Amino acid sequence: MxxxxxxxxxxxxxxxxxxxxxxxxxxxxxxxxxSFMEIQPSYRPMEDPLPPPSQSVPVEGAIVIPGMGAPENPTTADDASLARGAELFAINCQMCHGADGAGSGPVAPFLIKFKPADLTSAVAQSKSDGSMFLTITNGVDGRMPALNENLTVSERWDVVNFLRTLKPAE
Ligand code: HEC
Incomplete structure (x- = not known):
């Protein structure tokens, strides 16, 4: 007890x-x-976004001006642009569109409803540079993701220049 x-x-x-x-x-x-990490002058998401510095101008220009149609390609397809485009294509597009652009990347079998477009085809190549640029920028609703957050404006033009070098396999 x-x-x-x-x-x-x-x-x-x-x-x-x-x-x-x-x-x-x-x-x-x-x-x-x-505690250490949080004691620092930092901004949390959505908190007081910093305004751009005064007198700054966007170096790449406006992306698309509404009502003005597809934009003109400002980037000449020189070796440097094509090399950048090839690399960016390998990183951002190849998994769907395939290394040769014909649409058989490793991810393609998993896209059930809409297969990646054959970028070497006459149909794809008949599109203007500006139209390709807009496809990369906005994606294709429910089919291809918008890649405007992956590629800067000038990078997208480099990719467009590279797309022009894609030829159908003989
Ligand atoms: C998740 C897979 C996926 C990725 C990544 C992707 N695409 Fe696509 N893309 C598609 C599909 C699917 C279509 C076909 C849409 C349709 O059926 O209209 C397409 C269509 C296109 C078209 C339109 C072709 C035409 O005939 O009008 C272009 C141009 C294109 N893609 C370029 C690109 C480029 C450049 C990249 C990389 C920067 C890219 N795509 C990344 C899946 C993808």
Missing amino acids: RLLKQLFWVFLTLGILFGILELFMFDIIKIDWV
Whole structure:
């Protein structure tokens, strides 16, 4: 009996101590611990977006001016542009459109409803540079993702220049 009584008090004290500890653990009583990462001048998402510096102008120009139709290609298809385009195509497009552009990339079998377009085809090549640019920018609704966040404006033009070099396999 005595032992049970003693055990009761031991567990009660431990329980109360643990309970008090818990108040701090779950921030019911909040202590400002010194923590490191969050103590810094930083912006959280959606908080006060920084305005662009005064007098700055976008170097790449407006992407598309509504009502003005497809944009003109400002980038000449020189070796540097084509090399950049080939690399960007390998990173952003090849998994669907395939290394040769014919539409049989490794992801293509998993696209059930709409297969990636054959970019070497006469139909695809008949599109203007501006129209290809807009396809990359906006994607094709429910078929191809918009890649405007993956590629800057000038990178998209480099890819367009590269698309022009794709030829159907003989
Ligand atoms: C997730 C797979 C996927 C990725 C990644 C992808 N595409 Fe596509 N793309 C498609 C599909 C699917 C279509 C066909 C849409 C349709 O049926 O109209 C398409 C269509 C196109 C067309 C239109 C062809 C035409 O005949 O008008 C162009 C141009 C094109 N893609 C270029 C690109 C480029 C350039 C990239 C990389 C920057 C890219 N795509 C990345 C899946 C993809």
